[in-house]
Amino acid sequence: MQNTQVLLARRPVGVPAPSHFEIAETPVPEIGPGQVLVRTTHWSVDPAMRGWANDVPNYSPPVPLGTPMRAFAVGDVIASRHPNYAEGDVVEGLLGWQTHALVEGDLIARKVTETDLPRSYALGILGLNGTTAYFGLLESCGVTEGDTVVVSTAAGAVGSAVGQIAKLRGCRTVGIAGGPEKVAQCLSEFQYDAAIDYKSEDVEAALARHCPGGVDCYFDNTCGPISDAVMGRLAQGARITICGTAAVTEWDPVPMGPRVHRQLLVARARMQGFLIFDYKDRLAEARSALADWLRAGQLTTREHILDGPEHAPGAIEMLYRGENRGKLIIAV
Structure with missing residues (x-):
């Protein structure tokens, strides 16, 4: 063999x-x-x-x-x-x-x-990606009904699940994705209330338009310029979950961007790194909920x-x- x-x-x-x-x-x-x-x-x-x-x-x-x-x-x-x-x-x-x-x-x-x-x-959806979305949003971000949730790589395997779970929890969702096809996916398949094409739009201006009351929860899959734009729109008490850094392809030298300390201070915001391995003892809980939503047609x-x-x-x-x-x- x-x-x-x-x-x-x-x-x-x-x-x-x-x-x-x-x-x-x-x-x-x-x-x-x-x-x-x-x-x-x-x-x-x-x-x-x-x-x-x-x-x-x-x-x-x-x-x-x-x-x-x-x-x-x-x-x-x-x-x-x-x-x-x-x-x-x-x-x-x-x-x-x-x-x-x-x-x-x-x-x-x-x-x-x-x-x-x-x-x-x-x-x-029942593995690394779905469970990451589940605990990253519900535990790390701690979303509550009425929150405005912004997700980068919103049409991706994690981001698409984050947006849908946020909708199930009564949140307003704004996805950031690259290209018209992925933006259309966010709106038609993954139930986002609004979607921003970072390749063709001014992300900061679009966030001001779609999030007039600020961003309560930012699920960050990218780092880089997209995240810099979100930092300028944080609502008071905002929570930021750092799940991925896809926009940074090399770490030597460490990329230097705008300092975010002032935005975090003024908004009294919390930024936290997230790894699904910290929830290994609760994965069955997430898989059960995700599978039930899939069977009921509430999650795609x-x-x-x-x-x-x-x-x-x-x-x-x-x-x-x-x-x-x-x-x-x-x-x-």
């Missing part, structure tokens, strides 16, 4: 490109005690993978060169020597970009139980699926160019 692996072959600086990866065929090792062999069917592509591939300070160590790219994946258990998993189980976790993942059973994140929904949802999601492992080396770069039209997934 052969294992197709997408290996990190060279260390990138910034966004990984196809030249940083190699595709290899390796034999699948014999399964040992406590291990599980998973035949993966879908690999996730996430913004966090840029940080995992680079040799820079991060919340996770860099992916070692010559090993499969770290990634969330979902697949079928085809052999198990772990008591919690049996052949035929569908599981999800950090299985990497490889068709056959031999892992310690304790490292599998979970069995996928929402079998009435597409299994690929375990990598998006869109996927952009690339067919075949050969598309993986260029997928992270594609994500950062904004060319995907939904949660980016590789079907294997």
